[in-house]
Amino acid sequence: MQDTHTGAARLRAVLRAPFTAQAWAEAAYCLVGFPVALVGFVLVLVVLALGAGFTVSLVGAVLGLLLVVGSTGLARAFAAVHRRLAAGLLGERVAVPPALRPTGKAFARLDARLRDAAGWRSVAYTLVKLPVAALQLYAVGWWLTGLLDLSAPIRWAFGQRPHPGGEGMPTITPVPVGGGAPHSTAFAETFVAAAIGAVTLLAAPWVTRGIVAVDRWLVRALLGPGELAQRVRNLEETRALAVDDSVALLRRLERDLHDGAQVRLVALAMSLDMAREGLGAEGEPVADPGRLRRLIETAHTNATEALSELRDLARGIHPPVLDDGLPDALTTLAARSTVPVELAVDVPRRPTPAIEAIAYFCAAELLTNVIKHSGARRAVLRVTQDKGLLRLCVTDDGRGGAAPGAGSGLTGLLQRVRTVDGTMHVSSPEGGPTAVTVVLPLHA
Structure with missing residues (x-):
């Protein structure tokens, strides 16, 4: 029974995948990210190469260092664009590295910018992003070819037919097919192409998700703060969360004690005071035994409920189980x-x-x-x-x-x-x- 439920859930996930918002968002990320990756790769690589070339020369060393620094700043700008795309389309949000604000004299500021770890990680991401973006564009091809093949019967019906004696309407597949993809020479054969398109379209979201997973890892590894800076930030946040959590717990305990057990104990004390007054002086008979019995029963009820509420509070702090x-x-x-x-x-x-x-x-x-x-x-x-x-x-x-x-x-x-x-x-x-x-x- 368990295997049946698991298999049915997986089958539903496969069939629904092309129609989910996540799949379309990942496809849009692949499509939009490629031109940004291409422009960023070319600009950063050109500026970095020029800077490295001038730096090794004796005459243009200063200009070369400035160009190298400019390449890290340029890479930071493209990294910010990629972070926004990842956050908006993938929901992959990483903390923004702190802005570099060097102080001191000119060479001290230049040295600080050359040591900008976040800038160099941005350079690495910008250079690595292009081959990943090319794979992502290939993933978009699965969507396009799947839709194109799925529409083969419609295109045939509307007159897009091969010339007599030709090879027929080609079936486009995103993977190489031994012997060539099948060609449709009759209307009935277009349904074979449509079936291939349907399979391609069902596989497209998973191909896209696998390639995007690589990009997600790169975004987390290269576009956020450094490991040490992130560790310090996490410790600061968790310390603040622990303090807030303890303060909230104390306030909840105070409120529960004030509104619950404390009220019961006050009522218990009042019932006992009234019972003591009802006893009269020592040695005198009780004037109203029925009223005294009711007061004692009320006090017992309040004591029982106060104990129950205190037990519940203790259970909320540490469950006895x-x-x-x-x-x-x-x-x-x-x-x-x-x-x-x-x-x-x-x-x-x-x-x-x-x-x-x-x-x-x-x-x-x-x-x-x-x-x-x-x-x-x-x-x-x-x-x-x-x-x-x-x-x-x-x-x-x-x-x-x-x-x-x-x-x-x-x-x-x-x-x-x-x-x-x-x-x-x-x-x-x-x-x-x-x-x-x-x-x-x-x-x-």
Whole structure:
């Protein structure tokens, strides 16, 4: 049954791929990115080559260094264009490297610009981008040839036919075909070309996605801040998130105590005061035993409810179910889900309590998203350890479309995960399936 559901979900994904917004956005990125890559490659390479040529000469060394510096600035400008294209069409957003503002005398500023690591990474991306963009243009060819072949019967019907005695209407394919592509010499044969076009069109989004994945990696590796600068920025952000999270937790506890348990305890104290007054002086008979009994019952009810609310608050800070370890806690969580959950947990080394709590809350929030938003019939929760990392993955066969910031609680999860230097990856194309992977260190 599981294999049937998985196979059906994959088949739906293949058939829907050419009609998804992601596929068209990736195709548009390939098409628009090529002329930008071509112009950037030519300009940066020419300026850099001229600068290098003048630099090795004794007469034009200064001019050569200025041209080299100009090539890094030019590459930064093209890198900014590529970042905007990647963010707008692919949703691939990387932080902008800090602007270079050198100080000091002329040679000190020149030296700082020559040491501009972000500028040289931009140069590398601009030069490498052209062959990648050529492959992306080839991916666009899959779309065009697929549409062209799919329209072969229509073109034949409207009079686009081969001359008598000719080879026939050619079928265009994006890959070399042994012996040549088939030619249509009769109307019925055009449906063979249409079938080839349909297969090509179904494959086009996946070819495009594979080539674009290379570009995504280059964008992340070369167009963002350097590794050290990004590490410092991440630490600053996670520290701020941890402080904000702790402040929010304290405020929530204060509000819950003030509005809940504190009110119950005040009512308890008032009931006990009234009961004490109802007892009268020592040795005197009780004037109204019924009223005194009701006051004691009210005090008992308030005490019970206050204890329950305090227990709930403590459970929100650290779920008692985690006392026996993460596998037992996740087993209980999966058993309570209204959507059937397949659970697989392999955690030979127990993480620290903070990591266990974050993993548990992530699993709970992700399963809640499956129940509320996905329309899924089943879900899979897998937790494994690998190379000192805890990997938690929740997949479902729902409608897809989940993304941080889309009201699914993923933004809060991402912030919680980043406080311990963890990562979260979301794969949720329209039509599904959805897979959310959280990677955490074993020690906070």
